[in-house]
Amino acid sequence: MSIHEIKLPFIVVVGSRVLGKTAGVLEALGGRPGDLVGIVTGRSTFEVAGREVAENLKAGGFRVRVFEAGEASVGVAEKIAEQVRGENVSFVLGVGGGRSIDLAKFAAGKAGARMVSVPTAPSHDGIASPFASLKGLERPTSVYATTPSAIIADTGVISRSPRRLILAGVGDLLGKFTAVKDWRLAHRLKGEYYGEYAAQLALMSAKHVLRYHELIASGSEEGVRILVEALISSGVAMCIAGSSRPASGSEHLFSHALDILAPGRALHGEQVALGTILMLYLYGDRRWRLVRDVMRKIGLPTRADEIGIPVETIVKALTIAHKIRPERYTILGENGLTWEAAWRLVKETGVA
Numbered sequence: 001m002s003i004h005e006i007k008l009p010f011i012v013v014v015g016s017r018v019l020g021k022t023a024g025v026l027e028a029l030g031g032r033p034g035d036l037v038g039i040v041t042g043r044s045t046f047e048v049a050g051r052e053v054a055e056n057l058k059a060g061g062f063r064v065r066v067f068e069a070g071e072a073s074v075g076v077a078e079k080i081a082e083q084v085r086g087e088n089v090s091f092v093l094g095v096g097g098g099r100s101i102d103l104a105k106f107a108a109g110k111a112g113a114r115m116v117s118v119p120t121a122p123s124h125d126g127i128a129s130p131f132a133s134l135k136g137l138e139r140p141t142s143v144y145a146t147t148p149s150a151i152i153a154d155t156g157v158i159s160r161s162p163r164r165l166i167l168a169g170v171g172d173l174l175g176k177f178t179a180v181k182d183w184r185l186a187h188r189l190k191g192e193y194y195g196e197y198a199a200q201l202a203l204m205s206a207k208h209v210l211r212y213h214e215l216i217a218s219g220s221e222e223g224v225r226i227l228v229e230a231l232i233s234s235g236v237a238m239c240i241a242g243s244s245r246p247a248s249g250s251e252h253l254f255s256h257a258l259d260i261l262a263p264g265r266a267l268h269g270e271q272v273a274l275g276t277i278l279m280l281y282l283y284g285d286r287r288w289r290l291v292r293d294v295m296r297k298i299g300l301p302t303r304a305d306e307i308g309i310p311v312e313t314i315v316k317a318l319t320i321a322h323k324i325r326p327e328r329y330t331i332l333g334e335n336g337l338t339w340e341a342a343w344r345l346v347k348e349t350g351v352a
């Protein structure tokens with residue numbers, strides 16, 4: 001049997017006003033006063049949480065260096081990694097959305113530093129995953145970076161994030177319905193490794209947000225906590241699987257295709273959720289209507305005009321999605337969808 005090494009986060013702190021625990025968490029991980037800590041953060045997220053984290057670290061005797069999170073590309077991530085290595089940074093903190101966390105993860109992994117994930121929004125399940133989704137390689141891809149040593153999720157900060165980001169997190173998790181179906185399909189048809197435990201764990205996060213969608217969409221701290229825990233749990237499923245397979249299938253390929261054709265128009269989780277309706281329909285899974293209705297109810301876009309992407313672009317994305325990661329077999333098969341099939345699909349699901 002092949003060796004399968006699973007690395008999980010050591011410390012997970014979830015709750016109100018926990019940013020003030022950052023220095024303590026780093027000490028618990030072996031950090032010492034005087035150590036240099038890198039903080040990868042965006043402009044808004046620095047104001048929302050980065051500044052407080054930096055002040056807490058300085059008060060705890062750590063030295064701090066802030067890196068501005070640019071686009072989530074290999075080029076930007078490599079530059080941060082070079083500085084992290086050159087300046088002997090001990091810990092790299094990703095303070096922000098998925099972009100800041102992915103850049104921090106990649107830089108820490110490359111430079112051999114430890115990484116701590118400090119999400120400011122519940123918009124994606126990369127919070128606990130060991131992978132960084134970066135552009136700028138041949139195709140959009142998940143690069144193994146490093147498992148975050150710790151997660152500090154302040155539910156006060158996160159529940160004040162824009163509603164769109166909260167709904168996007170629900171969307172990213174709904175995607176596990178089709179991601180797990182695709183994984184099983186690839187196992188049966190292509191003999192790909194499949195781990196039932198990781199699959200069930202990912203699936204549970206999708207079922208969980210479906211069940212608690214009203215509470216989550218209320219934006220209350222209680223609802224956001226449920227979402228954050230499910231996002232962390234889906235990330236742990238990726239740690240266990242050793243790939244993003246349990247969390248990323250045809251619905252993610254569709255989202256990656258949209259990132260190429262219409263970059264910056266919609267959030268990752270919004271695109272994934274739309275893809276989930278489409279791929280569930282392709283599977284003949286009647287839950288496509290349930291997922292669509294819940295999305296409509298909470299305010300996730302279910303139509304081309306709502307997501308702000310022309311329907312022709314959505315159809316094009318459906319026809320090229322299978323080429324994004326050909327080694328990852330999904331319901332889209334090896335040849336993908338024809339234009340005719342893609343048009344039929346968007347019409348029958350009400351996307352067009």
Ligand SMILES: NC(=O)C1=CN([C@@H]2O[C@H](COP(=O)(O)OP(=O)(O)OC[C@H]3O[C@@H](n4cnc5c(N)ncnc54)[C@H](OP(=O)(O)O)[C@@H]3O)[C@@H](O)[C@H]2O)C=CC1
Pocket residue numbers: 041042043044045046048069072096097098099100102120121123124125126127129130131132133134157158160161162165168172244267268269
């Ligand atoms: N590695 C993995 O396993 C996974 C990775 N991903 C990746 O994550 C990314 C998507 O993450 P997402 O968070 O949607 O995108 P971003 O990180 O780009 O965040 C979207 C916007 O939200 C802002 N923001 C975040 N938190 C707050 C807040 N509390 N208040 C105000 N504004 C806020 C950000 O500000 P600012 O400009 O300051 O950053 C940014 O402008 C994609 O690149 C995707 O590929 C997604 C799932 C899994």
Ligand SMILES: O=C(CO)COP(=O)(O)O
Pocket residue numbers: 125126131132133141142172244247248252253
């Ligand atoms: O977004 C992800 C899981 O939600 C990661 O997916 P990818 O492996 O497709 O980049």
Ligand SMILES: [Zn+2]
Pocket residue numbers: 124125172247248252268272
């Ligand atoms: Zn995702």
